[in-house]
Amino acid sequence: xxxxxxxxxxxxxxxxxxxxxxxxxxxxxxxxxxxxxxxxxxxxxxxxxxxxxxxxxxxxxxxxxxxxxxxxxxxxxxxxxxxxxxxxxxxxxxxxxxxxxxxxxxxxxxxxxxxxxxxxxxxxxxxxxxxxxxxxxxxxxxxxxxxxxxxxxxxxxxxxxxxxxxxxxxxxxxxxxxxxxxxxxxxxxxxxxxxxxxxxxxxxxxxxxxxxxxxxxxxxxxxxxxxxxxxxxxxxxxxxxxxxxxxxxxxxxxxxxxxxxxxxxxxxxxxxxxxxxxxxxxxxxxxxxxxxxxxxxxxxxxxxxxxxxxxxxxxxxxxxxxxxxxxxxxxxxxxxxxxxxxxxxxxxxxxxxxxxxxxxxxxxxxxxxxxxxxxxxxxxxxxxxxxxxxxxxxxxxxxxxxxxxxxxxxxxxxxxxxxxxxxxxxxx
Numbered sequence: 001x002x003x004x005x006x007x008x009x010x011x012x013x014x015x016x017x018x019x020x021x022x023x024x025x026x027x028x029x030x031x032x033x034x035x036x037x038x039x040x041x042x043x044x045x046x047x048x049x050x051x052x053x054x055x056x057x058x059x060x061x062x063x064x065x066x067x068x069x070x071x072x073x074x075x076x077x078x079x080x081x082x083x084x085x086x087x088x089x090x091x092x093x094x095x096x097x098x099x100x101x102x103x104x105x106x107x108x109x110x111x112x113x114x115x116x117x118x119x120x121x122x123x124x125x126x127x128x129x130x131x132x133x134x135x136x137x138x139x140x141x142x143x144x145x146x147x148x149x150x151x152x153x154x155x156x157x158x159x160x161x162x163x164x165x166x167x168x169x170x171x172x173x174x175x176x177x178x179x180x181x182x183x184x185x186x187x188x189x190x191x192x193x194x195x196x197x198x199x200x201x202x203x204x205x206x207x208x209x210x211x212x213x214x215x216x217x218x219x220x221x222x223x224x225x226x227x228x229x230x231x232x233x234x235x236x237x238x239x240x241x242x243x244x245x246x247x248x249x250x251x252x253x254x255x256x257x258x259x260x261x262x263x264x265x266x267x268x269x270x271x272x273x274x275x276x277x278x279x280x281x282x283x284x285x286x287x288x289x290x291x292x293x294x295x296x297x298x299x300x301x302x303x304x305x306x307x308x309x310x311x312x313x314x315x316x317x318x319x320x321x322x323x324x325x326x327x328x329x330x331x332x333x334x335x336x337x338x339x340x341x342x343x344x345x346x347x348x349x350x351x352x353x354x355x356x357x358x359x360x361x362x363x364x365x366x367x368x369x370x371x372x373x374x375x376x377x378x379x380x381x382x383x384x385x386x387x388x389x390x391x392x393x394x395x396x397x398x399x400x401x402x403x404x405x406x407x408x409x410x411x412x413x414x415x416x417x418x419x420x421x422x423x424x425x426x427x428x
Contacts, residue, residue, distance in 0.1 A: 032135060032142040035096060037149045039156070040085040043069050046098075053095050058127045058171025061303035062120035066280045068100055071116035074270040080105060083115055084156060086146050096134065098126040099146065103158055109378055110158040112150070114165075119261075119270075121189065121310065121347035122364065123165045124175055132173045139176035151371075159375030162382070164366040165348060182365040183383065185348075186390035190358035191306075192344040198334040205357055214326065221322040225291020229331040233275040233285040241287045242272055245297040248313035255316070256403070257410030271299060271311070286335070288328035295319060296328035305342040307332075326353075333357075350393060 040046050043065075050065045061067060072083060086099040102115040114123040135142060150156050165185055166177055195201040202211065221227060232241040246262055253260040261267055275285040284307075287297040298312035309332065314325030336344050346354040348364065368383060370376030392398045 032138045032145070034091065035135075035142065035145075036089045036093070037145060038087045038089070039149060039153075040087060041083050043072060043083055043085065046085065046087070049095065050098065053098060053126060053128075056129060057098070058129065058131075058173050060122045060124070060170075061282055061301045061306075061308060062116070062122050063098075063100055063124065063126050064282070064303070066277070066282070067120075067274075067301075068116050070270055070273050070277075070280070071119060074266040074273060075119070075264075076102065076116065078265045081115070082156075084112070084150060085115065086149070088142070090134075094128075096128050097131055100126070101150075103156060109160065109374060112158045112161045112163075114163060117164060119267075121165065121308070122167055123163065124167060124170050124177065127170050127173050127176075131176070135176065137179070139179050143177075143180065157371075159370070159372045160379050161367065161369045161371065162379075163368075165364040166366065167362055167364055177367055178365065180367050181369070182367050183386065184390055185364040185366050186386055186393050187348050187364070188350050188394075189348045189362040189364060190346045190350075190354035191360040191362060192333070192346070192357045193359050194333070194337050194342055194344055196337070198330075198337050201333070201337060202330070214323065214330075217322045218327055221290060221295070221319060221324060221327060224319055224322075225289075225293070227295075227327070228289045229286065229328070229335070230289070231284060231286050233283055234278055238276055238285055239272065241285060241294060241297055242268075242275060244287075244294045245285075245299070245311065245313050246271075248294075248297070248315060249311065251316055252313060254410060255407065257406035257408075275299060286328075286332060288324060288331060290319060290324065295324035298328065298332065300332065302339075302341065305340075306345050307336040307339075307341045307343070308345045308347055310347055329353075350399075 043050075047065060047069070054064050057063075072081065075081075076083070082103045084101045084103055086101060088096040088099075090096055100115040102113055102117075104111050104113055114120065117123050147161075151158070163177060166175055166182070168175055168178055192205075195204070206214070218227070232238045246268055250260050250262055253262075274280050274283045277283075282301050282303055284300040284302060285297070286300070288295050293315065296312070296314040299310055301308040301310060312325065312328070314320065314328065333344055343360075344357070346358060366386065368379045370379040392402050
């Protein structure tokens with residue numbers, strides 16, 4: 001019996017051997033030419049088998065059924081995304097892999113990409129435990145078959161392939177997509193290896209003077225009201241906490257001059273469904289209260305031995321100078337250690353605070369390829385843009401300058417908007 005951490009305070013036990021038997025007895029070698037490929041557009045048709053497969057496959061939380069099905073329901077369907085999930089089976093009809101792909105249209109261009117890829121921090125395939133042993137170095141030939149199977153249908157043809165944010169390994173296996181040409185994604189990701197207790201971990205990551213300063217700020221924060229950390233997912237208070245998180249995060253995006261994806265159709269509904277669905281047991285909504293106010297909040301995901309922090313916010317009012325966001329992060333990491341997680345994944349993004357805690361840097365990569373003349377032209381421009389973006393983001397002095405200019409532009413735009421609104425009110 002193998003044990004997967006599934007919910008806080010509880011454990012989901014999975015009989016891996018039984019799960020593998022349900023997927024069929026597999027021969028030890030596979031000719032990629034005879035692997036049966038199927039294209040599935042109706043996600044519901046795969047639900048039962050997908051849920052079994054994700055208990056034994058190498059993948060991340062972003063390839064689980066609950067995450068992707070909710071994304072398609074609330075976001076993908078509203079944006080016209082068409083799921084093109086490719087399954088590969090051996091002669092006994094047992095699953096070897098699932099490629100959760102999709103076709104998205106942007107203007108005149110149709111892209112083959114990862115389903116939910118923009119919101120997923122790590123994209124990639126779901127691989128059966130013995131995928132590498134059976135397919136080995138033959139994946140490029142298998143990939144050519146996948147592309148032929150998709151484009152044989154006129155309604156599924158596309159101009160380019162854009163598979164972004166892929167990691168070099170998928171679980172214990174090398175990502176087979178890395179046998180294709182790839183480039184470094186503009187952003188890195190950061191992961192902290194957790195220890196047995198919070199105090200030891202904290203002392204190892206933060207210097208004595210820093211810990212002293214943070215304890216002082218925590219005391220000052222407590223002068224504004226009792227400090228309390230709590231989980232809210234699935235509780236009557238969940239909608240209120242989620243609304244505060246969205247409001248705080250939206251203000252943060254505006255302050256930084258970053259596009260607010262939360263304002264797009266379906267995104268808030270997606271998160272609300274995620275944290276309130278009792279079957280989506282991997283979602284964790286938490287908050288840090290100071291008195292009667294929500295000083296900070298976040299959404300995290302947990303899968304196997306990892307805790308993923310995907311969205312966090314804090315009150316940017318007067319108490320912000322006492323570090324409510326940092327205090328909340330401390331409680332989150334303490335919580336993850338107490339629950340037995342081995343890794344705390346800050347996910348994609350190179351914010352300085354992540355570097356303070358992480359001992360592992362993940363470098364996601366992208367695969368881009370044109371299929372039509374239009375697709376080749378777009379890929380050329382996309383490659384140039386991402387290389388410039390990566391250079392800026394990975395060069396501290398350039399990134400600081402860019403971030404300041406972006407914030408300044410946002411502040412000036414907001415001021416002009418407020419002045420215009422004030423003038424209209426005066427005219428009325």
